[in-house]
Amino acid sequence: MSGLLLVGGGGHCRSCIDVIEADARYTIRGVVDRQPAAVADLLGYPLLGDDAMLASLLERERNALVTVGQIKSAEARIRLYSLLKSVDAVLPSIVSPHAYVSKHAGMGEGTVVFHGGIVNARAFIGRNCIVNSRALIEHDAVVGDHSHISTGALVNGSCHIGNGTFVGSGAVVHNGVKIGSGCVIAAGAVVKNDVPDGTLMRGDQ
Known part of the structure; x- marks a missing residue:
């Protein structure tokens, strides 16, 4: 199996490890984190250093994945994605064997579909995205780069989610709705109408 470096050592990293192990196409070589002193439990994998080590580590192992989570802002994930691209890393997409991704769907590099996800x-789904546990991306929907569709969220048919947007746990996006870039849709929200760029949305709209 090919090796894989993980960039970011928090709780989201542990969820990614579980999916990568289940996917079984890559061997995790270790984790890189900006603040190594703050890293606690990596489920038995080694901490290899901080971001400054990436270029030298990638001389030996080209595959890497951003494993920092995203709630309010995609900034950290975008920064790390750009850093990895600048040092010519290869970012595979990872799909849990307990998820379903249609052979007629498409997915960009560095995206992870977690357990129970449906596409x-x-x-x-664009580049460097998170389709979290039990999230649904229905037919003809588009999710932009660096977005996070959180646990149990429902993105219905023909929706369009912009770049860098977060859709919270249990949120429902009605059929055909367009959500702009850089939005935060709170957990449990019901989105019935289009949402402009940069919107923080709670409740129903």
Whole structure:
């Protein structure tokens, strides 16, 4: 199996480790974190150093994955994605064997589909995205780069989610709705109408 470096050592990293192990296409070589002193439990994998070590580590291992989570802002994930691209890393997409991604769907590099996630026909997920546990991306929906569709969120058919947007746990996006870039849709929100760029949305709209 090919080796894989993980960039970011928090709780989201541990969830990614579980999916990567289940996917079984890559061997995790270790974890890189900006603040090594703050890293606690890496489920038995070694901490290899901080971000400054990436270039030298990638001379030996080209595959890497951003394993920092995203709630309010995609800034950290975008920064790390750009850093990895600047040193010519290869960012595979990872799909849990307990998820379903249609053969008619598309997915960009560095995206992870977690356990129970569903991506249906003609949906497209961009680069460096999180489709978290039990999230649904229905037919013909588009999710932009660096976005996070959180646990149990429902993105219905023909929706369009902009770049760097967070859709919280249990949120429901009605059929055909367009959500702009850089938005935060709170947990449990019901989105019935289009949402402009940069919106923080709670409740129903």
